[in-house]
Amino acid sequence: MRAGTAARVLAAVAGVAMFAVTVRYAVLRSIDVRPAVWVRWWVTAAVVHDVVVAPAAIAVGWLVVRFAPRWLKAPLQTALLLSAVIVAVSWPALRGYGRMPSNPTYLPRDYAGGLTLTLAVVWIACAGWAAARLVRRRQAAPLGPSVAAAPR
Amino acid sequence: MAVRLRWPEPPPAVRRWLPEPGEPIAPPATSSKLHDDRIAARLGIALAVTFTVCFLTGLWSHVQQDPPTWLAIPARPAGLYRITQGVHVITGLAAIPLLLAKLWAVWPRFVQWPPFRTVREALWRAALLPLVGGSLFLLGTGTANIAGWYPWKFDFRKAHFAASWLTMGGLLIHVAAVAGITAAALRRSLKEDDATDGRLSRRGFLGVVGAAAGVVTVTTAGATVRPLRALSVLATRDPGSGPQGVPVNRSAADAGTRGVDLGAYRLRVEGRVATPLVLTYDEVLAMSTRTASLPITCVEGWSASADWRGVPLRDLLRRAGAEPGAEVVLSSLEQRGAYRTSKVGQDHAADADTLLATHLDGQPLDPDHGFPLRLIAPNRPGVLQTKWVTTVEVR
Numbered sequence: 001m002r003a004g005t006a007a008r009v010l011a012a013v014a015g016v017a018m019f020a021v022t023v024r025y026a027v028l029r030s031i032d033v034r035p036a037v038w039v040r041w042w043v044t045a046a047v048v049h050d051v052v053v054a055p056a057a058i059a060v061g062w063l064v065v066r067f068a069p070r071w072l073k074a075p076l077q078t079a080l081l082l083s084a085v086i087v088a089v090s091w092p093a094l095r096g097y098g099r100m101p102s103n104p105t106y107l108p109r110d111y112a113g114g115l116t117l118t119l120a121v122v123w124i125a126c127a128g129w130a131a132a133r134l135v136r137r138r139q140a141a142p143l144g145p146s147v148a149a150a151p152r
Numbered sequence: 153m154a155v156r157l158r159w160p161e162p163p164p165a166v167r168r169w170l171p172e173p174g175e176p177i178a179p180p181a182t183s184s185k186l187h188d189d190r191i192a193a194r195l196g197i198a199l200a201v202t203f204t205v206c207f208l209t210g211l212w213s214h215v216q217q218d219p220p221t222w223l224a225i226p227a228r229p230a231g232l233y234r235i236t237q238g239v240h241v242i243t244g245l246a247a248i249p250l251l252l253a254k255l256w257a258v259w260p261r262f263v264q265w266p267p268f269r270t271v272r273e274a275l276w277r278a279a280l281l282p283l284v285g286g287s288l289f290l291l292g293t294g295t296a297n298i299a300g301w302y303p304w305k306f307d308f309r310k311a312h313f314a315a316s317w318l319t320m321g322g323l324l325i326h327v328a329a330v331a332g333i334t335a336a337a338l339r340r341s342l343k344e345d346d347a348t349d350g351r352l353s354r355r356g357f358l359g360v361v362g363a364a365a366g367v368v369t370v371t372t373a374g375a376t377v378r379p380l381r382a383l384s385v386l387a388t389r390d391p392g393s394g395p396q397g398v399p400v401n402r403s404a405a406d407a408g409t410r411g412v413d414l415g416a417y418r419l420r421v422e423g424r425v426a427t428p429l430v431l432t433y434d435e436v437l438a439m440s441t442r443t444a445s446l447p448i449t450c451v452e453g454w455s456a457s458a459d460w461r462g463v464p465l466r467d468l469l470r471r472a473g474a475e476p477g478a479e480v481v482l483s484s485l486e487q488r489g490a491y492r493t494s495k496v497g498q499d500h501a502a503d504a505d506t507l508l509a510t511h512l513d514g515q516p517l518d519p520d521h522g523f524p525l526r527l528i529a530p531n532r533p534g535v536l537q538t539k540w541v542t543t544v545e546v547r
Binding site: 011046 | 317
């Protein structure tokens with residue numbers, strides 16, 4: 001316990017020391033780092049994420065588990081999570097933000113096509129999974145076909 | 153530590169939406185069992201590992217470009233920088249789903265009331281702004297950078313470097329604050345109290361987050377992992393594209409070095425040398441050459457191997473009578489640009505494979521690859537493989 005506490009105090013002190021390194025570097029290289037602009041960017045990133053992005057993701061997840069039928073919930077959660085991540089990562093390429101007419105080796109691929117293909121694989125796989133769950137549910141239904149026909 | 157702070161009680165209509173600050177995480181009104189310490193702990197460890205890998209590989213890349221006086225960058229192994237920088241970008245991209253999932257899982261703590269009750273909780277929460285803001289900044293600016301997108305008014309490399317210290321500092325403080333909760337959460341089974349009602353289970357959720365990291369890796373890593381090239385449909389660079397099948401970061405058009413007049417072109421070797429040299433392109437071609445198979449590795453994570461032919465830098469230095477162990481600075485025909493000159497350290501200057509190359513895969517260099525002459529050296533970031541070389545200054 002004592003050793004654990006010492007290690008934690010040491011880690012926290014090292015963390016504060018790294019903040020000091022950050023401040024020193026940002027001040028010494030202020031022409032390049034532009035500390036005021038730099039701080040605004042990461043504070044904005046944290047605030048936008050915590051106030052907009054995370055609540056929106058939680059709201060979408062809530063709608064899925066509240067309204068989707070049982071057999072669809074997990075596959076739909078999976079497809080949405082994967083899609084959100086893939087779109088976020090490929091966004092700059094998809095929009096062609098870094099494209100340079102003088103240098104076609106930046107963003108050389110067809111990103112709309114690549115994204116469509118990737119999302120198609122994800123959604124087809126999840127649709128297959130959902131269909132399998134639905135079939136299993138129907139097979140497992142103890143009563144006649146009239147009841148099993150209404151999966152919920 | 154025992155000091156307990158008193159907070160005003162919000163109206164009941166508001167209060168019932170705000171989780172308690174206790175441990176484990178109290179779920180919000182959605183009552184999802186995925187907002188859970190056991191998930192947060194596992195994702196937290198994965199993030200601590202990936203961020204540490206990114207930090208160390210990033211530091212390595214940084215010191216190559218801003219070498220401290222006490223550190224001599226080795227020229228060998230030749231492919232080292234290709235591996236470290238590939239790992240840096242691949243790991244950073246794979247960390248994106250891990251970070252988003254972790255922040256999602258612990259989000260109820262963001263709206264808990266009261267925000268903190270003890271000094272330990274106050275420190276923990278205070279370190280979250282640099283940790284969360286810095287993490288999002290690093291992964292966001294890195295993702296934009298590999299696409300060549302710079303929507304900000306700071307220098308990417310230096311701002312990214314500053315944010316890495318900020319984030320790792322926040323991470324250390326965070327680890328100190330949550331080590332106990334994490335250890336306790338890891339001891340509890342993921343399966344316990346996990347009735348899903350058709351939803352993702354905790355293990356299922358972690359599996360999907362891992363799958364997201366896998367999809368991101370497969371669809372992007374082909375920028376440096378050649379066998380994945382066909383699957384990497386979202387990679388921002390393609391190692392097989394470009395003039396002579398090799399990508400370019402700064403084109404001759406952008407550098408203003410298209411259509412070099414070979415009649416006027418001279419390679420100068422000057423500075424602390426016994427006999428300064430002034431060579432025409434033909435005189436350089438007439439020297440004995442060497443072919444080396446070396447990767448060109450960009451700081452943005454792509455890499456491509458090629459066979460380069462040219463004059464070893466050390467042969468030129470010897471011919472000019474430079475002292476062994478001298479430091480060399482190369483200058484480009486390019487008039488402007490942050491990487492117009494580059495320093496070649498002792499180890500690189502002495503390496504047989506450090507070439508002033510004239511040919512790429514048997515053909516004269518394309519203007520975009522630095523015609524008439526470019527530096528190509530083992531274990532070196534692409535931005536320091538100076539193109540359109542015209543001066544070799546010995547210091």
